[in-house]
Amino acid sequence: MEWFMIFASIAVLWVASLCKILHASFYPYRSSFLNNGAGSLQKRNVLLVIAHPDDESMFFSPTINQLTSRGHNVHILCMSTGNADGMGNVRKEELYRASATLKVPIQQVTVMDHPDFQDGFGKIWNTSLLSKIVEKKIHDHAIDIIVTFDNYGVSGHCNHRDVNHGVRFMLDTSQQEIEAWELVSTNIIRKYSGPVDIWFSLWSAQNSLNGQMHCLLNENPRRSYAAMSQHLSQWVWFRKLFVSFSSYTYVNTLKKINK
Numbered sequence: 001m002e003w004f005m006i007f008a009s010i011a012v013l014w015v016a017s018l019c020k021i022l023h024a025s026f027y028p029y030r031s032s033f034l035n036n037g038a039g040s041l042q043k044r045n046v047l048l049v050i051a052h053p054d055d056e057s058m059f060f061s062p063t064i065n066q067l068t069s070r071g072h073n074v075h076i077l078c079m080s081t082g083n084a085d086g087m088g089n090v091r092k093e094e095l096y097r098a099s100a101t102l103k104v105p106i107q108q109v110t111v112m113d114h115p116d117f118q119d120g121f122g123k124i125w126n127t128s129l130l131s132k133i134v135e136k137k138i139h140d141h142a143i144d145i146i147v148t149f150d151n152y153g154v155s156g157h158c159n160h161r162d163v164n165h166g167v168r169f170m171l172d173t174s175q176q177e178i179e180a181w182e183l184v185s186t187n188i189i190r191k192y193s194g195p196v197d198i199w200f201s202l203w204s205a206q207n208s209l210n211g212q213m214h215c216l217l218n219e220n221p222r223r224s225y226a227a228m229s230q231h232l233s234q235w236v237w238f239r240k241l242f243v244s245f246s247s248y249t250y251v252n253t254l255k256k257i258n259k
Contacts, residue, residue, distance in 0.1 A: 044073070048075065049079070062217060063216050075141055123159065129166075171259055183254060
């Protein structure tokens, strides 16, 4: 009986969380992210810096969906082709298709294929060079907001972490004033709690000081699933489960990177 009550409670919480997501899909909420002090929305040029093709769909789709739905101009800079298994050219084309599904124009997607940024565990990426590439992208496209991984990089992948290190190095050394946000990594329970994590994310964002954290609900999770399915070379059973049960499909918590 006790186990039944536990499972019933989890089921109710899961359904309630999905209802919250569905409500946001039909009635988009007023997020304070990228609002000015008067509460109005200014269109911004946003650069998402990721490590591999499919990072945008597996981890950042709530952010992308919210930004594009509000008219922001999103650019994606992918630092590698994901060539660990020799499928770099295939994965690059998959990223273009996934980006189009997420309403990011293909001409605003850049995929690097550089010897210093090769996909794989144990591959140490060139922080200084990554910083220069990001800075040039900022200059070329009048970028005023950067979004990227945090120091743990959600999964702990060294390439994700090196992207964070490169962006932080750029912020520390650049003469340009640029606003940057990182995707908060959660513990494994929250990571695989699916939509239930929206309540923890909303609470943490609401209790942050001076707007240093923002919780972005995914207003179109079906689009996220469709985007990930464009990565056919990666669309195996365990990634299908990941997209279904990962909290990153339903919510992103962004934390401001302070110099």
